[in-house]
Amino acid sequence: MVALGPSPDLDRLVARRGVVDAASAVRSGDVPGALRDRVAARAGVDPAEALATLTRLGGRLVVRTDPEWPAWRVTGLDRLDAVARRDAAAPLALWVLGSANLATCTERAVAIVGTRAATSYGDHVTAEIAGDLAVDGWTVISGAAYGIDGAAHRAALGVGGTTVAVLACGVDRAYPSGHARLLDRIADQGAVVSEYPPGTTPAKYRFLARNRLVAALSDGVVVVEAGWRSGARNTASWARAVGRPVVAVPGPVTSASSAGCHRMVREGEAILVTGAQEVVSEIGPVGSGASESDERDSLFGRRLDALPETAALTLEALPTAGPAGPEEISLASGVPVAAVRSALVVLEVEGYVRRGRTGWVRVSG
Amino acid sequence: MVALGPSPDLDRLVARRGVVDAASAVRSGDVPGALRDRVAARAGVDPAEALATLTRLGGRLVVRTDPEWPAWRVTGLDRLDAVARRDAAAPLALWVLGSANLATCTERAVAIVGTRAATSYGDHVTAEIAGDLAVDGWTVISGAAYGIDGAAHRAALGVGGTTVAVLACGVDRAYPSGHARLLDRIADQGAVVSEYPPGTTPAKYRFLARNRLVAALSDGVVVVEAGWRSGARNTASWARAVGRPVVAVPGPVTSASSAGCHRMVREGEAILVTGAQEVVSEIGPVGSGASESDERDSLFGRRLDALPETAALTLEALPTAGPAGPEEISLASGVPVAAVRSALVVLEVEGYVRRGRTGWVRVSG
Numbered sequence: 001m002v003a004l005g006p007s008p009d010l011d012r013l014v015a016r017r018g019v020v021d022a023a024s025a026v027r028s029g030d031v032p033g034a035l036r037d038r039v040a041a042r043a044g045v046d047p048a049e050a051l052a053t054l055t056r057l058g059g060r061l062v063v064r065t066d067p068e069w070p071a072w073r074v075t076g077l078d079r080l081d082a083v084a085r086r087d088a089a090a091p092l093a094l095w096v097l098g099s100a101n102l103a104t105c106t107e108r109a110v111a112i113v114g115t116r117a118a119t120s121y122g123d124h125v126t127a128e129i130a131g132d133l134a135v136d137g138w139t140v141i142s143g144a145a146y147g148i149d150g151a152a153h154r155a156a157l158g159v160g161g162t163t164v165a166v167l168a169c170g171v172d173r174a175y176p177s178g179h180a181r182l183l184d185r186i187a188d189q190g191a192v193v194s195e196y197p198p199g200t201t202p203a204k205y206r207f208l209a210r211n212r213l214v215a216a217l218s219d220g221v222v223v224v225e226a227g228w229r230s231g232a233r234n235t236a237s238w239a240r241a242v243g244r245p246v247v248a249v250p251g252p253v254t255s256a257s258s259a260g261c262h263r264m265v266r267e268g269e270a271i272l273v274t275g276a277q278e279v280v281s282e283i284g285p286v287g288s289g290a291s292e293s294d295e296r297d298s299l300f301g302r303r304l305d306a307l308p309e310t311a312a313l314t315l316e317a318l319p320t321a322g323p324a325g326p327e328e329i330s331l332a333s334g335v336p337v338a339a340v341r342s343a344l345v346v347l348e349v350e351g352y353v354r355r356g357r358t359g360w361v362r363v364s365g
Numbered sequence: 366m367v368a369l370g371p372s373p374d375l376d377r378l379v380a381r382r383g384v385v386d387a388a389s390a391v392r393s394g395d396v397p398g399a400l401r402d403r404v405a406a407r408a409g410v411d412p413a414e415a416l417a418t419l420t421r422l423g424g425r426l427v428v429r430t431d432p433e434w435p436a437w438r439v440t441g442l443d444r445l446d447a448v449a450r451r452d453a454a455a456p457l458a459l460w461v462l463g464s465a466n467l468a469t470c471t472e473r474a475v476a477i478v479g480t481r482a483a484t485s486y487g488d489h490v491t492a493e494i495a496g497d498l499a500v501d502g503w504t505v506i507s508g509a510a511y512g513i514d515g516a517a518h519r520a521a522l523g524v525g526g527t528t529v530a531v532l533a534c535g536v537d538r539a540y541p542s543g544h545a546r547l548l549d550r551i552a553d554q555g556a557v558v559s560e561y562p563p564g565t566t567p568a569k570y571r572f573l574a575r576n577r578l579v580a581a582l583s584d585g586v587v588v589v590e591a592g593w594r595s596g597a598r599n600t601a602s603w604a605r606a607v608g609r610p611v612v613a614v615p616g617p618v619t620s621a622s623s624a625g626c627h628r629m630v631r632e633g634e635a636i637l638v639t640g641a642q643e644v645v646s647e648i649g650p651v652g653s654g655a656s657e658s659d660e661r662d663s664l665f666g667r668r669l670d671a672l673p674e675t676a677a678l679t680l681e682a683l684p685t686a687g688p689a690g691p692e693e694i695s696l697a698s699g700v701p702v703a704a705v706r707s708a709l710v711v712l713e714v715e716g717y718v719r720r721g722r723t724g725w726v727r728v729s730g
Binding site (some may be wrong): 125249251254262271272 | 486489490614615616617618619623624627630631636637638639640643
């Protein structure tokens with residue numbers, strides 16, 4: 001609550017001193033210089049009040065040690081270069097409303113994003129793609145904005161699928177206000193998520209930080225319509241940074257709402273797709289395994305020596321033939337499921353394992 | 366007239382014995398086995414009648430020794446592998462109606478092709494792109510078909526530009542008949558061209574052979590609308606084979622008439638473009654009217670000169686966008702597959718190319 005959003009500085013403090021010590025340090029103001037101003041500015045915040053609001057709404061606070069923590073999704077974020085990317089930190093906690101378990105519902109998830117100024121064409125195509133993916137068991141993740149975001153959530157809800165809205169404000173705020181009822185339905189059938197405590201108002205830089213969670217929580221990002229300069233391109237840029245494929249749907253070249261999609265395809269930032277089937281073939285799990293891990297290799301470099309101990313245990317516990325799920329690996333290795341999930345991501349980055357359709361498998365050689 | 370269209374066999378005969386000797390050989394039936402049936406089947410043809418028809422229409426026969434012969438355009442065709450590509454031969458002569466000089470008007474030329482089943486969107490976009498290019502001094506080349514072809518010619522005519530129609534029948538035939546007046550206007554303001562003598566009727570395989578001339582005569586091919594299976598993709602395939610960039614205009618994913626364009630972009634066969642400016646930036650160079658070899662030099666700088674000849678030819682034959690396999694490169698370069706394979710390894714070591722997932726790709730810069 002002090003950091004109010006991603007803070008690589010606070011993240012490092014927690015990593016160095018543990019969360020309890022870090023909290024004491026923050027309370028006493030005994031923090032590194034970069035954090036001091038932020039802490040001072042937020043001296044008056046009241047966690048109890050935020051938690052009370054959350055409880056009243058029937059929500060929960062999910063922290064890194066919870067079984068529900070989507071560790072294997074957000075872990076990549078803290079390995080990005082914090083200097084090059086402000087906000088390059090995994091969240092310390094997520095405020096959640098809704099019935100869906102964050103860890104499991106993001107195991108097979110697609111982000112669908114786009115312009116608020118959607119055309120009827122964009123609405124239609126979004127509904128087709130999101131509906132088809134949701135029917136196929138994919139969780140549809142978006143930002144609950146007007147336009148493409150809303151169409152994606154609605155289509156998933158419409159077919160009885162799971163959908164997750166990641167907000168740039170507190171989960172107690174209906175933003176945009178016209179989507180208040182939509183957000184209620186999303187919470188009923190999926191989850192409304194934010195790293196900002198209840199009471200936080202939306203702000204431009206929070207949307208940008210939010211976009212990184214939309215990207216990180218998914219297997220890949222679909223951009224349906226986007227203007228020449230568009231928030232969707234920001235989400236796509238985060239996706240590439242954390243090694244998620246980005247695909248874009250073309251449209252009429254006469255439509256300004258497709259200009260961003262065409263630009264992304266032209267500049268090699270996105271692969272052109274025309275429907276749900278092509279989305280799946282690009283974002284995996286089978287179709288894109290190779291390119292995805294190639295991307296990650298080039299991003300993070302090969303850091304074999306830096307493999308955490310849990311990763312080694314996880315790899316040992318993976319059967320030599322055939323796939324296994326995180327639970328199974330956890331059972332065999334004694335490593336907690338959440339830690340297995342992050343370890344698998346690390347191992348995938350390093351090229352030891354890949355995500356198969358029915359579980360994780362060793363990469364031979 | 367005996368070959369009636371491209372004939373690698375006749376081409377070789379002419380190359381070996383000269384055109385006068387080759388003509389005598391054809392008249393006496395003293396030709397290689399592969400040609401014998403063809404010659405026999407066409408024993409009754411009357412060149413005098415065809416030439417009389419051409420003269421009556423005010424046309425001319427342009428042969429390889431004429432100053433007007435677009436040699437630098439069509440030469441690449443006889444370097445293709447005739448076994449893999451039937452019709453892989455430069456024409457021996459072109460029958461021409463019209464005011465435009467073939468050699469000069471194709472110095473800066475763009476082919477614009479697409480489906481006969483054009484939508485109003487396709488018509489509109491074709492008119493925009495062809496009009497802009499023609500105003501900018503580019504000759505617009507197409508096949509005079511209904512749909513995109515017709516829209517391209519009309520747009521060029523409409524802005525007082527130069528346009529060339531390449532036919533799959535004799536230039537005395539108005540095909541399609543509904544384009545009789547359009548063909549007259551094209552001849553007035555540009556040229557109507559065919560490698561088939563007057564009197565030749567259109568046939569399916571002639572359209573495919575014609576497509577190679579549309580591609581070869583231009584700096585690059587623009588596909589505006591194309592169905593999933595489309596003649597435009599055949600033209601594009603010829604373009605890649607002779608080293609011309611191919612670009613495609615996207616459209617609504619809900620439109621079957623854009624499915625071929627999206628497919629080509631997805632499969633790396635075409636670069637996505639949204640307007641004339643992007644067309645020029647892909648098939649450029651801007652306003653230079655430079656020769657093909659200048660173009661290639663500017664693409665690779667001086668480095669190309671330092672390479673062994675097979676490596677240089679291999680690199681030249683690699684498409685500017687998307688991957689290619691050794692067979693495809695061999696086809697385009699005329700270098701045997703085994704030599705292409707070793708050349709690719711050399712080029713990879715030197716940093717010119719890299720192995721992609723689906724083939725070899727250029728390394729830019």
